[in-house]
Structures are given as structure tokens and as C-alpha cells.
Amino acid sequence: MSVPQTLLQKLWATHEIVAREDGASLLWVDRHLVHEGSHHAFAKLNERGARVAHPELTFGVVDHYAPTRGRDDVTDPKIRRMIDTLKTNAADHGITLFGLNDPRQGIVHVLGPEQGLTLPGLLINCGDSHTSTHGAFGALAFGIGATEVAHVLATQSIWQRQPGSMRITVNGTLGPGVTAKDIALHWIAGLGSDGARGFAIEYAGDAVRALSMEGRMTLCNLSIEGGARFGMVAPDAVTFEYLAGRPFAPEGADWQDACAAWADLRSDPDAQFDREVAIDAADIAPTVTWGITPAQAVPITGAVPQPDSQTEREALDYMHLTPGHPIAGTAVDQVFIGSCTNARIEDLRLAAAVLRGRKAKVPGVVSPGSTLVRLQAEQEGLDKVFTDAGLDWVGAGCSMCVGMNGDIVQPGKRCASSTNRNFRGRQGPGALTHLMSPAMVAAAAVTGTLADVRPLLDGRGA
Amino acid sequence: MSGWTTHTGQAAVLGAANIDTDQLIPARFMSASRAEGYGDYLLHDVRDRYDLKDGDTIIVAGRNFGSGSSREAAVYALADFGIRAVIAPSFGDIFASNAVNNGLLPARVDASDLGRLTGTITVDLDSATLTCGDARIPFELDPIWRLKLIKGWDDIDLTAQHEDDIASFARARRAARPWAWPADKGT
Ligand code: SF4
Numbered sequence: 001m002s003v004p005q006t007l008l009q010k011l012w013a014t015h016e017i018v019a020r021e022d023g024a025s026l027l028w029v030d031r032h033l034v035h036e037g038s039h040h041a042f043a044k045l046n047e048r049g050a051r052v053a054h055p056e057l058t059f060g061v062v063d064h065y066a067p068t069r070g071r072d073d074v075t076d077p078k079i080r081r082m083i084d085t086l087k088t089n090a091a092d093h094g095i096t097l098f099g100l101n102d103p104r105q106g107i108v109h110v111l112g113p114e115q116g117l118t119l120p121g122l123l124i125n126c127g128d129s130h131t132s133t134h135g136a137f138g139a140l141a142f143g144i145g146a147t148e149v150a151h152v153l154a155t156q157s158i159w160q161r162q163p164g165s166m167r168i169t170v171n172g173t174l175g176p177g178v179t180a181k182d183i184a185l186h187w188i189a190g191l192g193s194d195g196a197r198g199f200a201i202e203y204a205g206d207a208v209r210a211l212s213m214e215g216r217m218t219l220c221n222l223s224i225e226g227g228a229r230f231g232m233v234a235p236d237a238v239t240f241e242y243l244a245g246r247p248f249a250p251e252g253a254d255w256q257d258a259c260a261a262w263a264d265l266r267s268d269p270d271a272q273f274d275r276e277v278a279i280d281a282a283d284i285a286p287t288v289t290w291g292i293t294p295a296q297a298v299p300i301t302g303a304v305p306q307p308d309s310q311t312e313r314e315a316l317d318y319m320h321l322t323p324g325h326p327i328a329g330t331a332v333d334q335v336f337i338g339s340c341t342n343a344r345i346e347d348l349r350l351a352a353a354v355l356r357g358r359k360a361k362v363p364g365v366v367s368p369g370s371t372l373v374r375l376q377a378e379q380e381g382l383d384k385v386f387t388d389a390g391l392d393w394v395g396a397g398c399s400m401c402v403g404m405n406g407d408i409v410q411p412g413k414r415c416a417s418s419t420n421r422n423f424r425g426r427q428g429p430g431a432l433t434h435l436m437s438p439a440m441v442a443a444a445a446v447t448g449t450l451a452d453v454r455p456l457l458d459g460r461g462a
Numbered sequence: 463m464s465g466w467t468t469h470t471g472q473a474a475v476l477g478a479a480n481i482d483t484d485q486l487i488p489a490r491f492m493s494a495s496r497a498e499g500y501g502d503y504l505l506h507d508v509r510d511r512y513d514l515k516d517g518d519t520i521i522v523a524g525r526n527f528g529s530g531s532s533r534e535a536a537v538y539a540l541a542d543f544g545i546r547a548v549i550a551p552s553f554g555d556i557f558a559s560n561a562v563n564n565g566l567l568p569a570r571v572d573a574s575d576l577g578r579l580t581g582t583i584t585v586d587l588d589s590a591t592l593t594c595g596d597a598r599i600p601f602e603l604d605p606i607w608r609l610k611l612i613k614g615w616d617d618i619d620l621t622a623q624h625e626d627d628i629a630s631f632a633r634a635r636r637a638a639r640p641w642a643w644p645a646d647k648g649t
Contacts, residue, residue, distance in 0.1 A: 017631045018624050022606050026624055028631055030642050040496060040534060048618070054632075056644065065493075082493050117644060129532040129556055145560035146534035147617070155621045157628050161604070193480060194526040194552055227529070229555050250641035258641035293480050293529075311479045311524070402489045423484040423530060429507050 004268035006165045007234055008200045011140040011265070015123045017157060024159050027140075030122035032058045032152050033108050034095070036065045036082040038127050041149035042089040052093040054156045059117060060090040060097040061108045064404045066397030068367050071100060079405060093153075104247075106370020106396045109133040109221065109340035113213070114370055116246025120235040120262040125152050130340050130420065132223040136216035137243070138235035138265045143224065163230060164274040166199035167267070170207040172281035177454040179350070180215035181342060181418070181437035183207070184222035185287040185297045187279060193295040197227030199275060202267060207281035208233060213242040214346040221341045222420055225294040234266035288450055289422045289435040290327055291315035296422075300328050300440065300452045318424055319432050320414075330434075330450045333413040335364030335391070336427075337438050339401035342418035343369030347438040348377050351418075352385040353460050354442035354453060360390040361448030364441075365407065367399040391445065403428045416444035463565050465614030469546045470584040471519030473594075476512045479524030481505075483557065486528065486536035500535060501542035522579045523550045528557025528568075537564045547585050549592065549601065551576065562607040565614065569601035587612050 005013075018026040034041070038060075045052070052058055065082045067074055074080045083100055090097035098105050104115060109130055112118040120138035124131060127149040134141035144158065152158055170183055188195065201223050203216070211219065216233045223231030233239075240259055243249045250258045267273075285299035292315045298305065306323045307313040316323065321330070337343065337351050348368060366386045368374040374396050377383055383393045400407040401419040408428030409415045415433055418441045419426075422433035434450060443453035491503040505512055514521075521527075521540070527550040528536060537560045540548065547567035558568040567585060569592065584593040587608055592599045609615070621628075636643060 017627050020606075022609075024606050026621065026627075028628070028635060031644075037492060037533070039493075043495065050618070078493050119642070121639075122642060127532055127534075129530065131532075143532040143556055145532050145537070145556055145563060147560065147563035151617050151621065154618050155625075155628060156632070157621060157624075159617055159621070161606070193529055194554075197526075197552060197555060224530075227526070227555070248644040248646070250645050254641040254645070257639075261639065261641070293482070309479075310477075314478065404489050404492070421482075421484065421530060423482045425488055425507050426484045429488065 004270040006267045006271045006273060007138065007202055007232055007265060008165045011121065011123070012162055014121065015140065024161050026157050027123055027160055029125050029152050029156050029158055030057060031112070031117055031124045033112055033124070033126040034058065034060045034149065035063050035108050035128065036086045038149055039082065039085050040146040041127060041153060044147065044150035045153050050154045052095060052153045055094040057156060058095045058153065060086055060095050061111055062086060062098065062100045062105060063107045064398045064402065066100055066105070066395065067405050068394035068397055068399050068407055071395055076406065103371055106372065107340045107343070107398055110344060110369035110373065113137065113217065114246070114372055116243055116249030119243065119249065119258070120239060120265050125158060129224045130221050132229065132231040133217050133221040133340060135230055135232040136213060136220040137239055138232060138262065140230065142229045163200045164198055165202065166196055166228070166275040166277070167202045167204055167273045168277045168279065169205040170203070170279045170281050171205040172207055174207055174281045174284060177286055177439055177457045178284055179437040179439060180211055180218040182284050182287045184219050185289065185294060185435065186284045187277065188222065188226040188295045189287065189297040191226055191277070193225060193293040194227040196223065199228050200230035200232065201228045202232045202234070209236065212346055213238060214344040217344070218341055222294065225420055235262050286437065286440050286453055288327060288440065290319060290321055292318055292422055292424050294420065294422060294435055297435070298327055300450065302327055328450055328452060331414070331448060332362055332416045332434070332444050332450065334362050334409065334415050335360070335441050335445045336400045336415055336417040336419065337441050338365065338367035338369070338399050339419040340369065341420040342438045343367060343373065345373050345376050347418065348373070348382050351438040351442040352382040354439055354446065354456050355389040356385050358389055358446045360445035362445060364391045364445050365394055365400060366391050367394050368396045370396045389445065400427055402426065409433070416441045416450065463614045463616060465612050466565065467588055467612055468584065468586050469519065470582065471546060472517060473520040473522050473580060473583045474512070474514040474518040475580050476514065476521055476523040480526045480529055481523055482530040483528060483533050483536040483554070484530060487533065487539040492533060492535045496538060499542050500538040501544070504539040504543045517544070519544050519546045520583050520585070521545055521548045522576060523548060525551040525573065527553050529554035532556045534560045537561050537566055541566050549579055562610055563617070565611060567603070567611055569603060571599060571601050575599045
């Protein structure tokens with residue numbers, strides 16, 4: 001009988017071109033996604049006079065610098081240059097580009113799955129740490145740096161050492177108003193922002209199985225915030241249903257073959273993991289961060305903790321928070337719903353369920369994860385819900401997640417945000433970021449404070 | 463990139479844990495081309511919090527240094543400032559591989575040794591030790607990375623020798639799993 005294997009091992013084995021004696025593997029890359037930030041890698045490639053080895057497997061996306069307003073006439077010279085450079089590189093190397101005004105444009109980790117470029121069983125690289133998002137489909141997906149991007153461009157392969165395997169099993173049922181974002185913040189708060197460093201995480205358990213693809217993507221997206229470069233969920237009927245008919249997904253006989261191959265993409269029952277973590281879904285409350293790492297998080301029913309290190313004292317200091325005070329009730333200046341973590345259609349529906357018929361007490365921005373999500377939301381009338389509440393409904397892109405396009409939180413302002421990083425200055429110099437689910441951001445908008453969304457959802461099916 | 467084996471330099475002790483990539487280089491500076499130099503952007507918005515002086519070539523920091531983004535610009539900022547080695551109990555995974563790809567050493571040490579690392583430090587890659595005054599402190603580094611730093615190897619050159627393996631792998635994969643290639647439906 002063969003040795004039981006984990007999903008990680010199966011995926012690794014099917015991509016290994018060369019296994020070096022020193023433990024490094026040369027892996028085949030099925031999809032390589034590039035964005036404006038990949039300019040360093042293209043410069044390296046061009047310096048060597050090298051070509052993109054497989055342009056048919058390489059796709060470019062405008063997202064990090066995408067203006068969310070005034071797209072037809074981009075006036076900022078820096079932003080124009082970044083977008084034009086990607087356009088030129090894509091054209092020179094024969095790469096398909098989802099440009100600023102392409103109707104399919106969006107954040108790379110929203111667009112890949114949406115277009116069916118992301119599939120189970122693939123190895124997917126992108127010069128972005130949240131590439132772990134694509135693992136939600138049972139793919140081996142991980143972020144890489146610019147030198148590695150240049151390597152993938154030139155060779156369609158990547159050197160990598162197999163990480164340890166870690167399984168996070170979430171059993172039970174999530175309470176109403178509790179989302180994949182809360183699962184993630186909950187486990188990261190428990191294990192620390194480097195708690196899963198060196199591991200590939202496989203998420204399992206019935207609470208994970210019960211998540212939509214959107215929820216699974218949110219969960220895998222945040223793996224890196226716990227230190228893991230990879231997050232994965234074994235594909236199932238939910239996955240196949242999401243993918244069927246997507247523009248770049250296989251069809252006809254190829255689709256049948258693919259589904260047959262994907263059915264095997266799961267850890268064998270007796271497979272051994274290097275580390276196992278079990279979580280009871282019932283223990284998870286809507287969760288918010290109080291500090292400057294995603295691990296510095298508490299349930300919304302909790303209090304700002306007493307600092308137990310210099311690092312925590314500095315975090316509290318930066319965030320202007322007092323230990324012992326309830327976290328709920330902290331006044332916010334603005335809200336943001338967006339990013340590759342939480343700007344898919346389901347996220348917007350949930351936020352809209354909270355906001356419908358209510359007014360926001362503070363200003364805020366809602367930026368859909370892609371132009372297709374934007375259209376879908378508008379068809380469903382969600383845009384009206386947001387604008388009626390007083391929030392700005394803008395174009396798709398990374399926007400205020402990282403502020404590269406100029407959408408920033410002003411210094412000293414406190415923002416309730418559906419993004420993934422509350423690092424010092426991430427949303428703009430001096431910005432005070434609290435991470436939470438889009439439902440919780442909507443609750444913050446309605447109350448003007450950090451607030452438990454659950455009472456606000458009463459009687460509103462979301 | 464040229465390889466190196468030993469380096470002696472002045473250490474900046476930054477202390478804090480979780481010095482993330484957004485602190486190392488704020489996103490707004492990342493559109494510059496490398497030729498413009500990234501040294502001025504290092505810890506740009508938080509420089510006053512840290513004791514980092516011109517001429518320092520080594521950084522000693524708390525755990526989880528370089529956590530967060532895959533932005534290699536964080537390494538460019540360190541390298542262009544003149545930093546050759548960062549010493550910490552742990553590093554963000556992507557940061558560490560980016561560092562090695564740019565000749566910058568991410569040296570992992572036991573947290574209990576951190577306090578002894580100040581002033582002038584000598585790094586020796588061959589023996590994987592740090593010398594600081596009378597103290598000799600071992601550090602950990604993936605053996606492949608150690609070799610890459612010493613030899614100054616470039617992965618693209620190394621991979622070139624496997625060109626045929628890659629080509630035959632691609633052919634076999636495409637034959638066995640045609641679905642793994644994007645369907646182009648002209649949408
Ligand atoms: S939305 Fe934020 S985290 Fe996601 S890719 Fe863009 S900048 Fe990165």
C-alpha cells in the first residue's frame with residue numbers, strides 16, 4: 001500500500017521537475033500573474049535580453065496603482081508611468097493584459113479565479129504575498145519576490161523547498177454574522193503573526209467545507225498574515241460549480257478530465273501533518289484588530305489587552321488605545337470596504353445587508369474587487385445601498401488597502417477596514433487601521449464606532 | 463551579483479519585533495527604478511524610532527523581521543543603504559528569500575543571544591558564526607542559501623542547465639493534463 005499523502009505532497013509531486021540533493025525542488029509554474037509592481041522583474045529580464053518563456057501562461061493585471069476615480073484621464077504622472085510600463089512589457093512579451101479599462105480588470109487575486117485562470121491542481125505564482133488566495137481552489141499558490149518573478153518569466157519554473165504541512169481544522173457551525181475573516185483573525189491571534197511560518201496550511205473541517213469559494217479565498221488570503229506562504233482548501237463540488245463556464249476554465253472533454261483529476265486532490269485519510277490545529281467554530285466571534293499586526297486582534301466583545309511586551313506597548317501607543325477599555329465603542333473616522341481579502345460579491349452583499357436603509361455616521365469608500373464584481377453589484381442594486389448610506393462607490397483596484405493609487409487614510413485618522421494589513425502606515429503615513437470583516441466595517445459605518453454587527457443583522461437575512 | 467564570505471561592520475540595534483515590509487519601505491516609493499537607489503527610503507516614515515546611522519552595515523532586530531509583503535523593494539532599501547546582514551530570531555519567509563537573492567544575509571539567531579550583539583560584528587558565512595567582542599554566536603541559514611551567498615549564484619543561470627528537463631516536463635504535462643493550459647475562448 002502506498003504511503004498516505006497530504007494535498008501539499010500530491011501537488012508538489014505533480015510539479016517537481018528536478019529534486020536537488022540539497023532539498024530544493026525545481027517546480028513547474030502553470031500560471032504566472034504579474035502587475036504594475038512587476039516592473040523590477042521585467043527590468044531584470046530585459047537587462048539580460050531574456051524573453052518570457054511561456055507568454056500563454058503569463059497574465060498581466062493593472063490593480064495596485066489603478067485609480068478608482070477618473071479613469072479615463074489618468075493625470076498623475078507616476079501612476080501613468082506604472083500602468084504604461086506594464087502595458088509596454090506585456091506587449092513586448094506577448095502577454096495577455098487586463099488593462100485599466102478592460103471590463104475584466106480587477107485585483108489580481110479576485111480576477112484570477114473569476115476568469116477561471118485559477119484552477120485546482122495548478123501551481124500559481126505572483127509577485128504578491130497574497131497569492132495564497134488561489135490555494136482556496138486546491139492549487140499550490142505562493143507569493144514571490146522580484147528576482148523570483150524574473151526567474152519564472154524566464155524559465156516558467158521556480159526553486160522552492162517543500163514547506164512543512166499544517167492542518168487547521170475548523171469544526172462546528174459559525175454563528176450568524178461570523179465570517180471567514182473572523183476565522184482567520186481568530187487563528188492568527190491565537191498563533192501569532194509568525195505562528196505558521198515555514199508551513200503550508202490546509203484548511204479543513206465542516207465549517208471550512210460550508211464556506212463559499214469567496215469565504216475560502218478570504219481564509220487562504222490571510223494565511224500569509226500568520227506567516228504561511230501557502231493556504232489551501234481541497235476542491236469539492238463548491239469549487240467545481242464556481243469554476244464551470246468561467247472564461248479560461250477548461251470545457252467539454254477537458255472539463256470532464258479535469259474534474260476527474262481534481263477529485264483526487266485531497267489529503268489521504270491517514271496522511272500525517274507536521275502540525276495540527278483544531279478550532280471550534282462556535283468559539284469564534286466577530287473579531288477586530290487593536291494593534292499593528294493582524295495577530296493583535298480580539299473578539300468585538302473583548303477589551304483592549306494589557307500589553308505584555310514593549311512591542312505591544314508601542315502598538316497601543318501608535319493606535320491611541322487604552323488597555324482595559326472595551327474595544328467596542330472606539331470611535332472611527334472613516335471606513336473602507338475593499339481589497340483582495342474582502343471585496344468579492346458576497347462580501348458586498350453582506351455589507352449591504354447591514355447598511356440597507358441605514359445611514360453611515362462617518363465617510364467611507366467601497367471599492368469592488370474587480371470591474372465584474374462592480375457590475376454584478378450594480379445589477380443587484382448594492383451600489384445604491386452604499387451611496388444611499390452616504391458611502392463612496394468607486395472603481396476596482398487595490399485602492400486604500402495599500403494607498404499606492406493615492407487613496408489613503410489621512411495621518412491620525414482611524415479607519416475600520418476590510419483589508420488584510422494593519423501595519424504602521426500601511427493605509428497611509430500615520431493611519432490607524434482596524435481590520436475586520438466587511439459586515440463589521442458596515443457596522444462601524446452605521447454606528448461610527450467599532451461595533452458588534454450581530455444585533456444589526458437581526459431579522460436581515462444575509 | 464558577487465559572492466562574499468566574511469563581513470565586518472557596525473551594527474544598528476533596532477530591537478523591535480515585527481519590523482514589517484511596510485515599515486522597511488512605504489509603498490509610495492516603490493515605483494522608482496532601481497538605478498535611482500532605494501537607500502533613502504529605508505524605514506522612511508519611522509526612522510526617528512530607530513537608532514540607524516549612516517555607515518551601519520548590519521541590523522540586529524527582533525523576531526519576524528520583514529514580515530508581510532513580497533515587495534523586494536524592502537531588500538533594495540536595505541542593500542542600497544549599505545546593509546549586508548540582518549540578524550534576528552526569525553524572518554518573514556518571502557523577505558528571507560528575497561534577501562538572499564540580493565546578497566543580503568538573513569541570519570537567524572537564538573533570541574537569547576540578541577542582547578550580546580551590538581557594536582562591531584564580524585559575520586562568517588563559512589562557519590555560520592557571528593563574532594562580537596569575545597562572543598562567538600552561531601547563526602542558522604538554509605545550506606542552499608549559504609552557498610548562494612558565498613558563490614553569488616544567480617538562479618536563472620543555474621536553472622539554464624535544466625532547460626531540457628523543463629521542456630520535457632512541459633510536454634509531458636500538456637499531454638497528460640491539457641486542461642492545465644488556459645482555454646482561450648476569445649472572450
Ligand atoms: S488588495 Fe491589498 S493585499 Fe491585495 S493585492 Fe492589492 S495591495 Fe496587495
